[in-house]
Amino acid sequence: MEPTKTETKKSLLPKSVPFIIGNEAAERFSFYAIRAIMPTFLVAQFFNPSGNPALATIAEAKSNELNHLFVVFAYFMPLIGGLAADWFFGKYKVILYISIVYAIGNLVLATSTHNLSMFTFGLIIIAIAAGGIKSCVSANVGDQFDKSNQHLLDKVYGWFYFSINSGSVVSTALIPIIYNKYGPEWAFGIPGFLMCIATIIFWLGRKKYVRVPPTGIKKENFVSILFYALIKLFSNRNGKTVWQAVEEKFSPQSIDGIQAVLRVLAVFAFTPVFWALWDQNLSEWVLQAKKLDRHIFGIQLLPEQIQTFNPLFLISMIPVCTYGIFPLLKKIGLEATPLRKIGAGLFLTGLSFIIIALLQEHIDAGKTPFVGYQIIAYFILAVAEILVSVTCLEYAYTHSPASMKSTMSALYLLGIAAGNLFVAYINGNIAAGGFFSKFTGAAYFWLFIKILVAFFIVYILVARKIPEKSYINDTKTS
DSSP states (O other): OOOOHHHHTOOSOOTTHHHHHHHHHHHHHHHHHHHHHHHHHHIIIIIOTTOOGGGHHHHHHHHHHHHHHHHHHHHHTHHHHHHHIIIIIOHHHHHHHHHHHHHHHHHHHHTOTTOHHHHHHHHHHHHHHHHHHHHHHHHHHHHTOOTTTGGGHHHHHHHHHHHHHHHHHHHHHHHHHHHHHHOHHHHHHHHHHHHHHHHHHHHHTTTTOOOOOOOOOOSSOHHHHHHHHHHHHTSOOTTOOHHHHHTTTSOHHHHHHHHHHHHHHHHHTTHHHHHHHHGGGGTHHHHHHTTSBOEETTEEOOGGGGGGHHHHHHHHHHHHIIIIIHHHHHHTTOOOOHHHHHHHHHHHHHHHHHHHHHHHHHHHTTOOOBTHHHHHHHHHHHHHHIIIIIHHHHHHHHTSOGGGHHHHHHHHHHHHHHHHHHHHHHHHHHHTTOGGGGOOTHHHHHHHHHHHHHHHHHHHHHHTTOOOOOOOOOOOOO
């Protein structure tokens, strides 16, 4: 049914949105609080407690490896959570019940700061829980909109990301202080308390959510159709195209859905390299900050606090980009399309890493450079994240059919897992004295810059050939 003129002019956000954003802010506080102190905690507590300089490189590599493996697990699990939500339980139930598991994982973490095995077990629980709800939350935001207010979708995704980074700002500024003054038990325990608050906030909005019901496991699902298409690709089709041959068995609507997924995946194929670099700001950059002059206006910041500038810059720049830069570009005839934003984000990511690599060259030479240069790199990386991550969150929702919303978000998050898996492998190889052990110091960062440049060139060639087709739900299901 076509929306009325009154509906098409809606300017207010759905009443459910504040509960989703409040829940996300508290949950992200918990997640980023853990990540804020993990790099230095793992080195000091488990991998090099004596502070032996001869063990520094291996200890840092082991810490980076575990940090990135934690992220791998956290961003692989959204695939499971997305399928569970789309096929069986719906997004609301998955988010609510997995949040309880999340809080349990925080409890294990806080009580296992002297036992690496149990601490790792706590990380696994948290990764399963964080990943299980991650794909559902961003898709749940989109479910609250229809044709009457879809013009607000890009802005609400901006505010959604604003909530993520509000929680991150507070946690990365506060938790390192608590860690240094009161110890790891309190530092890891407080995030668990915030996770409980996140669960309560989400539950309080239970009567206001638009709940898209699960579709069940359909015969015409992504795996079945794609597998059949691959068979047809290598068989006799009597002059038909692959998709024409597939239409003999599956409906045009389901095939259109698969084609939509493949179009989006063609874009998301370039995101792993972005996340391989981006996630180092929460691990490798933190360890680098320990070796910098961190005195700012007479105050010496903790190395774990420098990463606070990333979400702080994000909070500042999201409204600037959303309400200022992007509309201005459109006015002058240079519209910031999703594909252009992603390309610009990849370029800026490389620029931020050049600064980090040059800083590391000075450190390798025995100098103690000023932390302000790293802060500049954080600013550039924050703008890159807005261009890539915020854009991809919206792109995953608007360019996938209704039955694939959560799953599509999960497939995007798999790119984060893939990027971190690559970084974890390299750090594990360095710790074991393997091939990549020669890429230490500045050479480590230059290696990733070269990899990004290669991906960026291919992206420019591919992006212009990707067609766009938007899918917006215009029905509500309670």
